[in-house]
Amino acid sequence: MLKLYWAPNTIASATAIVLNEGNVPWEGIRVDFASGEQTKPAFHKVNPKGRVPALVTPEGVLTETGAILEYLAATEVPSLVPVDPLHAARMREVMYFLASTMHVNHAHKMRGARWADEKRSWADMTAKVPETMALSCTYIEALIAGPFLFGDHVTLADAWLYPISCWLEADGVDIADFPKLAAFRAAMASRPSVRTAHDMGMIG
Template sequence: MLKLYCAPNTISTVVVIALNEGVHWEPIRVDVAGGEQTRPEYLKVNPKGRVPVLLTPESALTETGAILEYLGETALPDLLPADPLHRARMREVMYYLGTTMHVNHAHMRRGYRWADQDSSLSDMQAKVSETMAASSAYVEGLIEGPFIFGSSPTLADFYLYTLSTWLERDGVGIEAYPRFAAFKAAMEERPSVKRAIADGFFG
């Protein structure tokens, strides 16, 4: 059985909801708020000190986007588009979310990764509502509705859903982006997301 090192309100919830779409799996909860991911025992699992980590029968796999693709190829084929250009479009969204939108958000609480002074961290925090609003406006233009690519979700939708749950605490009201708000609502109708919310992975 697949196991996932994961924690509420982290990017690992992307993989939680994807797994809930139809994979038999088990969570290994990591106390990220308490810093468990930085301790020697956890660093043996993932030297990068982050969640998620997917334990497969063969190995431990890290990086949200790579784990999603692995699940799409091995267990969740309905979430991986069959056409190469559609797959490319899905990956274009996933890489944007990973390299730009998630990074914008990370400057709220993880600014110490890139700067040392308290004044820098405050400056970064103050700008997050601006950068996350810009990301939301870009995402708004992508969404065909209700899901990113129309009537069915792909792997990218699970990535975007988790980021949508961070907007409020980043100072961005999703209601200013009607397609993005409708996307979030549509995702919250899926049993995979309902189960993750009930299991305490969001909020």
């Protein structure tokens, strides 16, 4: 059975949502961020980068949300990737943005030590987060066809955007300023795949 290393309110829930969308059996292994378990040698044997998600497959451990979601789509849930090449590329356009920009904006709130040693530099990075996350939301808002990113059909990008949309309040962004994103979040929250992730304590 596939095993997913996860921690609450992290991007690991995107993988859980995709697994649940495909009714794929999986086992969750919770990583205790409070005690810094992700920084310890035992977890580094699973993921030397010290991050979640990490998915244990029969062929080995996979990391990086984008790689994991694409693997799951190819092996278990092909319906989450549009068949049309341009539509699939549009989905990946969002996925790369989430990985390289929006998630990184969010990480500047708590993880400044990744980029700078001076505490005053961290405070500056934290202070910028409401602005950069709101800017990311402005880009996403303009894309959303509704109720999901590309209309009625859920894709990998929706599963990835959902956990990030749940970070917004804590990141100082009022989701009410982005009505299509708010409606997207509500539509995703009512899906059984997402409700199960909430019930497991992965989100919220």
